Amino acid sequence: MLRRTLSIAAWLVVLFGFLVLAPRASLQQRTGEPAFAKGGAGEIAGEYEVPDPNWPQWAHPYPKPGYIWGSQGGVFAESADRIYLANRGELKLPDKVPNNFPGNWGFFNQMAATQPIANMVNCIVVVDRNGKLIEAWNQWDKLFDWGRGPHQVYISPYDPQRFVWVVDDMRHVIYRFTHDGKQLVQTLGMLDEFGENDDLTRFRRPTMIDWLPDGTFFVADGYGNTRVVKFDKTGKALLKWGTRGTGPGQFNTPHGIAVGGSPPRVFVSDRGNRRIQVFDTDGKFIEEWPGIAPHSLLMSADEHVWAVDSLTDRIVKFDLSGHVEYSFGQFGTRPGYTWAMHQISADSEGNLYLAEVFGGRTQKYHPKPGADPTKLVWGRSLMPMAAGRTN
Amino acid sequence: MMIGRGTLLLIALAVGASAAWAQAKPDFSGTWRLSGTTPPNYPGSAGWGVPSPTISIKQTPAEVTVQSGQYGSNPMTVVYKLDGSDNIWEAPSVTQSGTTATVRWRTKARWDGTRLILFTWNTALNQMRDVMSFGNGTLTIARGTEQPGPSTNATLTYSKAQ
Numbered sequence: 001m002l003r004r005t006l007s008i009a010a011w012l013v014v015l016f017g018f019l020v021l022a023p024r025a026s027l028q029q030r031t032g033e034p035a036f037a038k039g040g041a042g043e044i045a046g047e048y049e050v051p052d053p054n055w056p057q058w059a060h061p062y063p064k065p066g067y068i069w070g071s072q073g074g075v076f077a078e079s080a081d082r083i084y085l086a087n088r089g090e091l092k093l094p095d096k097v098p099n100n101f102p103g104n105w106g107f108f109n110q111m112a113a114t115q116p117i118a119n120m121v122n123c124i125v126v127v128d129r130n131g132k133l134i135e136a137w138n139q140w141d142k143l144f145d146w147g148r149g150p151h152q153v154y155i156s157p158y159d160p161q162r163f164v165w166v167v168d169d170m171r172h173v174i175y176r177f178t179h180d181g182k183q184l185v186q187t188l189g190m191l192d193e194f195g196e197n198d199d200l201t202r203f204r205r206p207t208m209i210d211w212l213p214d215g216t217f218f219v220a221d222g223y224g225n226t227r228v229v230k231f232d233k234t235g236k237a238l239l240k241w242g243t244r245g246t247g248p249g250q251f252n253t254p255h256g257i258a259v260g261g262s263p264p265r266v267f268v269s270d271r272g273n274r275r276i277q278v279f280d281t282d283g284k285f286i287e288e289w290p291g292i293a294p295h296s297l298l299m300s301a302d303e304h305v306w307a308v309d310s311l312t313d314r315i316v317k318f319d320l321s322g323h324v325e326y327s328f329g330q331f332g333t334r335p336g337y338t339w340a341m342h343q344i345s346a347d348s349e350g351n352l353y354l355a356e357v358f359g360g361r362t363q364k365y366h367p368k369p370g371a372d373p374t375k376l377v378w379g380r381s382l383m384p385m386a387a388g389r390t391n
Numbered sequence: 392m393m394i395g396r397g398t399l400l401l402i403a404l405a406v407g408a409s410a411a412w413a414q415a416k417p418d419f420s421g422t423w424r425l426s427g428t429t430p431p432n433y434p435g436s437a438g439w440g441v442p443s444p445t446i447s448i449k450q451t452p453a454e455v456t457v458q459s460g461q462y463g464s465n466p467m468t469v470v471y472k473l474d475g476s477d478n479i480w481e482a483p484s485v486t487q488s489g490t491t492a493t494v495r496w497r498t499k500a501r502w503d504g505t506r507l508i509l510f511t512w513n514t515a516l517n518q519m520r521d522v523m524s525f526g527n528g529t530l531t532i533a534r535g536t537e538q539p540g541p542s543t544n545a546t547l548t549y550s551k552a553q
Contacts, residue, residue, distance in 0.1 A: 114539065115488040117514060146497060146512050148539070170516060170537070192499075192512065194520065194537060196544075205537060224542040 045336040046315070046328030047375040048352060048365035053102045053335045055364045056085065056131030063090045063122060068105055071113040072355040072362045074152035074167075077347040077379055080129045084164065085362055086343070086355065087125065088149030089118025105360030106333040112340070113360030120144040124153065124166065124181065129351075131364070137181040146192065147171040152296070152343045155179075156211040160386040169205040169223055176235075179385075188219075188235055197225045197244075200237035208296060210259040210266075212281065218257055218266055226251040228268055228283065241283030246273050248285040258297035258305055261320045267305050269294040276307065276322070289322040295357075298344045301378040308341035308354065315344065315354075315377075326375050333359055346379035417505055417525040420450045423549035426529075438464050439485075439517045440536035442547050455500060455507070461519070462511070464491075471500035471509050484515040487539055 045051070063069055067090040074086030091105060091113065105113040123144045124137040144150060147170035154165045162179040172194045176186040188203070195202025204224030211217045215233025227242035242251045252272025259266050265286065266279045276289040276297070294307035294316075304325070305318040313331040316324055330337055339359035346352050350373070352365040367376055423446045443460040450456075454473055460466045463485055472478050478498045483491050494514040501508045503522070511519040518537040523530065530549040536542065 111488060115486070117486055117492060117494060146495075146514060148516055170518075170539075192510065192518075194518075194535065196535075204542065223539075224537055 043328035044330050044332075045365060046326075047368055047371035048336075049368050050336040051363040051365050052131075053104075054131070056083075056127045056362065057133070066093055067091060067119070068093050068103065068360070069122070070105060070116070070118040070360055071149070071357045072342065072360060073150050073357060074154075074343040075345050075353040075355040075362045076153045076155060076343070077345045077351065077353050078155055078162065078382060080347040080349045080351055082134065083127050083129075083345075083347075083353060083364075084153045084155075085125050085127060086150035086153040086166065087123050088114065088357070089120045089144070090122065091116050091118055091360070102335075103361070104333070104356075106339050106356065106358060109333060112358035114148065114357055118149065120147075120149055123149050124164075126181075135181060137177075140175075140177070140181070140184070143175065143184075144168065144171075151206075152208055154209055155382060156215070156217070157380040157382050158211055158213045158215060160383045162382065162385055165209055167206055167208065169207060172203045172205060174203070174206060174209065174219065186235055188231075194224055197227050197240070197242070200229065200240065203229075207255045208257045210257050210297075210299065212259055212264055216281070218259060218281075220254040220257040220268060222255070223253055226254065228254060228257065228266065228279070230281070230283070239283065241279070248288065249277070249279075249283070251277075256294050256297040256307070258299040260299035260303050260305075265320070267297055267299075269297050269307065271295065271310060274311070276305070276318075278322070287322065289318065292316060295341060296343045298346070298377065299380065300346065301348070301380045306344055306377050308338075308344050310340065313338050313341065315341070317375075317377075328375075335363070336365075338363070344377065346377040348379055348381055350376045350378060352377045415505070416502060416507075418450050419448045419455065419507065419523055419525060419530060422447045422552040423530050424552045426548045426550050438462075439538060440519050440534060440543060442532075442534075442545070445552060446549060455509070457509070463517075469496075469498055469511065471498045473500050473502075475499070475501060484513050484517065486515045 069087050070091040071088040073088045076084045101107055121141050122136055123141050125133060126135040128134055147168055151167040151169040155162050164177045164179060166175045171192055173187050173189040173191050175184055177184055190202045193202055194204040203221045206219050206222040208220045209217055217231050219229045221227055221229055226244040227240045229240045230238045232238055242249060251270050254268050255271040256269030264281055266281060268277045270277050271293045274293040278286040292307055293310045295310045296308050298306040300306055303320060307316045309316055314327045314329040316327040319325055331339060333339055338354055338356050340357045341354045342357040343355045350367045353362060355362045425442050425444050440461055447458040455471045458468045470478050480496050481493055482496055484494045486492050496513045499510045507523045509521040516539055520535045522533040528551060532547040534545050534547060
């Protein structure tokens with residue numbers, strides 16, 4: 001009996017160490033201070049209410065009967081009333097679905113939503129604050145055949161035209177659409193052809209974009225290459241930096257990028273090397289913040305870098321010097337938990353949106369009444385739409 | 392000194408023929424044996440892009456047919472059209488979850504001078520780009536592969552099987 005009790009106790013100790021201490025250990029930040037100290041490992045949804053699992057409304061015909069939306073690569077909140085969702089195709093549901101099935105692939109708990117082969121339909125949709133469908137850009141679904149769907153989606157905060165940018169990593173291109181999705185106005189890279197690190201005409205599985213106020217933009221490239229490419233506002237490649245490796249200015253899967261500060265700096269999630277690297281806008285290395293491997297970064301309106309960590313499924317707030325100010329979140333498939341947050345976005349009302357590639361859902365987090373505003377993610381305000389452009 | 396019209400025509404023909412000779416497309420046909428060993432950086436699933444010990448190529452003006460084990464767990468015969476158009480078909484492939492499923496395949500080919508670039512994609516998210524060149528009796532393939540996992544690059548050399 002005593003032996004059995006000791007055995008159970010030992011397992012509980014191991015389990016505690018795995019669930020609580022391990023994530024903390026991997027979130028050591030540059031000062032040696034554990035990131036969780038500013039938030040607490042128990043804070044699942046932080047200053048936000050537990051998300052409504054029925055947001056967005058999974059109303060037919062999106063997806064069609066017998067199917068479910070698959071991996072959610074990206075989400076971008078243009079406003080609280082216009083949210084773009086980047087869906088990496090639809091997956092066929094099992095023949096028998098439990099009554100308590102909440103509507104996301106992660107519920108099945110066995111296979112990430114990226115692994116089954118998806119039908120590339122309903123890849124870009126726009127919903128309102130209630131999660132109700134506003135637009136479905138089905139005219140562009142064909143672009144995502146032969147790939148795995150849109151990687152992420154954005155609008156530059158400095159663009160009065162509000163062009164919509166979509167990164168397609170597996171087809172090695174970045175698309176720029178008109179705001180209403182009716183026209184594809186630019187394709188960066190060469191469709192289906194990858195190039196090496198020194199090739200400024202081709203990407204090799206690009207991952208993310210961010211902008212300077214003058215329209216200059218930076219692309220993290222990516223899964224295949226190990227560099228950042230700087231473009232002028234017309235899409236002309238100006239320069240690139242980075243090689244494969246672990247030293248300063250070297251990368252292993254640069255997967256996220258954010259630009260901000262004064263003077264402006266470029267923050268790059270060097271995911272495979274488990275760090276964020278900081279550069280000036282010409283690629284000169286400034287410093288690194290070790291101990292975190294974000295899928296994505298976000299420069300907030302109050303000039304902080306928010307990182308969604310692939311190691312711990314935590315959302316971490318850094319000041320621009322790399323100090324952790326706050327963190328929350330935990331792995332899981334229930335509402336409020338996350339499984340591989342792939343893009344983070346926020347609107348100016350303080351609502352937070354997280355797209356999960358493995359969980360297969362996008363969750364909207366609404367602030368709790370009386371929430372501490374310093375613990376909320378604030379999206380950058382977008383430049384007002386140019387005259388004559390609506391919707 | 393005046394040059395006659397006939398002489399000019401002759402010179403033009405000679406220059407044209409010379410340029411055409413310089414750009415003559417090599418014929419990669421034959422059975423080729425891999426020189427050396429498989430590069431070590433091949434983490435891809437189920438053999439995708441892993442060099443076959445032998446590769447059999449049949450080339451006509453219209454297409455190149457490659458028979459090889461480099462397309463996955465089983466040898467396949469794959470056709471690349473030389474007019475730049477896609478060749479699309481369905482066949483099994485190992486998916487990223489490790490199961491085998493029937494998926495769509497697509498190939499394309501393009502000449503770059505005397506180098507032939509072969510592209511292979513399938514909807515199991517496997518991609519391969521082979522840049523083939525020929526010299527001194529050796530077939531050289533600069534291969535890049537992409538999958539959701541790590542990328543690979545390798546230079547493979549093949550010699551003609553006797």
